Amino acid sequence: MKYIKIKFAIALLTVFTIVSCSDDILNTEASDSFTEDAIYSDVNQAKLVVVTAYNTTDSWSINRSQWWTQRIGIEGASWEAKFNFKDLDNPYKMRGGWSPSNAGLAFNNRWATSWDYVKLINEFLEKIEGSEAMEEAPEEVAQLKAEMTFLRAFTYFNLVKYYGGVPIIKKSFGLDDEFNLSRDSFEDCVDFIVNDLDEAAAILPMEASEFGRATKLAALAVKSRVLLYAASDLHDPSTVPNGPLYDYARSTKWQDAADAAKAVIDLVGDRDLIPVANATEYQNLFLHQNQDILFARSYGSLYAEMANDINTLPDQAQSPNGYTGWGLSSPSHNFALEFNMKDGTRTNNEEFDPLSINEGREMRYYANLLFQGAYFRGRNVDYALADNPSDTTPDGLDSPKGLGNQLHSSKTGYNIRKFQDESLSTLTTFSVDRPYIMYRLAEIYLNYAEAMFYINENIARDYVNKVSNRALQPNIDASGADLLEAIKRERRVELCFEGHNFFDERRWMNQDHIGGYDIRGLKWTKAVDGTLNYEEYTVVNRPWFDYRYYLPIPQTEIDKDASLEQNYGY
Template structure:
């Protein structure tokens, strides 16, 4: 009997001890145990920069537009170009390191939750205020960037600044207006700029100027026709002021090609790489004959928009895609790539050009065409290969170990000048607008623009298309300007090149891929799974 009593007492002791241990378990739906350790908090913030995804992917953002054609359909680019996007299939366009960060809903809100957790816990940290303030400034910048990306994709979005626990009611989450989210972003950036100004910042981390550059883009988009249907001029004034704050603080780098290959004084904020943390844009986009992946092929749609060196467009197309040469341009139908804007040669590899002692052959039957004997499945369908971002000193073999380290540029001075030109034009200051875009054109020795009125607006938009080609702007520009329908009247085009036995070549426009337009595609759909999880609290974007 005494043994039984002892056993009961021992059992009760074990039970209570176990209960105490259970109650002491740290919660699994939040991050704990790091906030008093300065090194761990630094590492936590550093890791959040990965949410600002660089563009050196298998499919660049341009593959979702009339800039590029991806023969492999990476990132689901064809769904976008063909007008097949729905609230169901957008969930298949996942965010990874190899495809564009296209559908960013779930990913962005997961990272925003991590940042909200940081702000909930950071005040309990006892390390130096100067360090704490810098970290807070960085996290405000990253959170503002993530909300900007959500805003540009989906329009009105939920604005969440607290941490949700596993048992919280998600059905209380509702979308906030575009303007309210813009106000939040601007406030975050203004506060971040103050916090970041108190410390020395390492290269590749958020700076006060980076906050202003992001604010410039956010306010420009907010002032644009899609998001400003009443053309409220105060929005254009804010956009102009944000851009003006960076005018003359940076310079245009003298070499347009090398601008994207090395650190330079035009970069305001970028993602930097090392030999151990690198990327492979060379191999991903390299020509098939050099064993490249051939993922990003420039379309004829943008090639025909590169002016001749006299500032004239080379040609237009009739309804059957026949070339109509511009008689004032000097365009030679038998030598179509002669005397173009220097940015064309810095951005695109074309038939007959020399790359790494190799002549590019995209004519029918050429070594770089789909009829090649070398990896024809990677060959261009458009007649062109990407050269912008490509380091000619490194291999373009997809399997190379000689990987690239050139930076991905999030913000540069060239964009700021274009933002400023657009905003000043809409405010009626055409002189300031012309001055800004002519600075950009002077860099590559292109003649100045002297247009006015609607012609000047078109010139500004055209300059943005060329200067920022393949950098991830076109997708958003054609939507915020509400010209997606106009752009979509052209299919994805290429150049059909035939070589005769005597060596003469002929050039004809061909259709490479279909394009379709639907008005709802000015914004992305919220993934249906997110609508379902909200219990109907989230309202789907119109048309989906």
């Protein structure tokens, strides 16, 4: 592989562009005429490099030149939803499969862009040592180094989630260096990530000086997810694909994952999940900074390019077309059925009445989804086409013949409500304090419950019920395989549309939910007298290909270096 050849000045130009309007974390004037020496002679200038590296956190579009990926989330590549423009699944190549030359718009540049950040971080960690900035403010520089170490671990975790084992690079290289690198084992990558996180956690503060910066809790939360993923079926040597690039064979893997989650729980102490009384209070957990959040990114000018349209304007990006929204992710009917009834029974229970599909559901159904008849922004959502349109029985405002851009009408009969701030006057009003949440306490409880299932079911049950009970669901009393499935269902519903499901179903190797299934939707119609009916139908088929547990390494990288092994099946 011929590694990234970008001039440091280009990286700095990016830094200055990104933070030029920042007046919170930094209060310094930057110019792209600064030399590299100047950057490391002034701690305020060194901070700018760190701010750039924060772009590697979970912004769906870590490469802002990718237009589509600034406007869609990974839920559209998971069981949760379908990308909603005409009838396309193409941004993710979901129907046609992935190839080394084309993984779809949403995935194509993730390999190269991630290595850009690894290079930037490694250069910073090398050049800040012994610099004037370090002599000027040693404690502040120590924290910046810890943040960069955290961000390197974060970037590597993103790489191994998509690709399995990757080259471990701990130093920077010159502008014209050419070298060959083979991929390290998945297990070695996990060790490298965990070591970086432990090193960062030892220095990072408990509370961030500015919202969005890494903390001790953030580092330990990432470690919890890393070790949970590593312990999962996908990385068991008995499953396929297998071999050093994919396997994690530690005999203590579930205990390690449990210990990592418990470390976060112990560190937060008496701080627990914020109780809620109804769907509106639950919705508000995602609209403002609060104690449930362990690591999130700011939407404001603090990190101007860390957010994208789906984050800065989730209301427009996800609202139905009748509200002039784009409705870009249509939740699947398959996924909507994962939401329980209010009394905790499943929708596959014989008592479930499909004619009253939106009645009596659990609180999170109403907080997270828009559906036929949901009251939203001053009126009821209406996806229904009239059998005989008239002034008294018109087509629904949110139907394929409704208002706005009809190409963006929901293909499934659902839209995403989660993350939307209905108190804003318009869909395009900027929400400065709305966080983009990456890690929160409910996930850590679910991580702990899943890991403890393999060690102590009683403790697992206690922690999954902390999440379920907060959502006003009754206690889960299951055991054995039923308990594990209840933990998975709780994870799907509690963490929906937050970027988890794409990875969760893969690490569980749940082929019912990662491919080979139909994305189902509801077509609503209304009779002359206003009576509503729906038909369940297949929106699109998602075929399954055995190689799709991982993304392909771009063919251009393989062509540069024959020692760089391609992923299984490509």
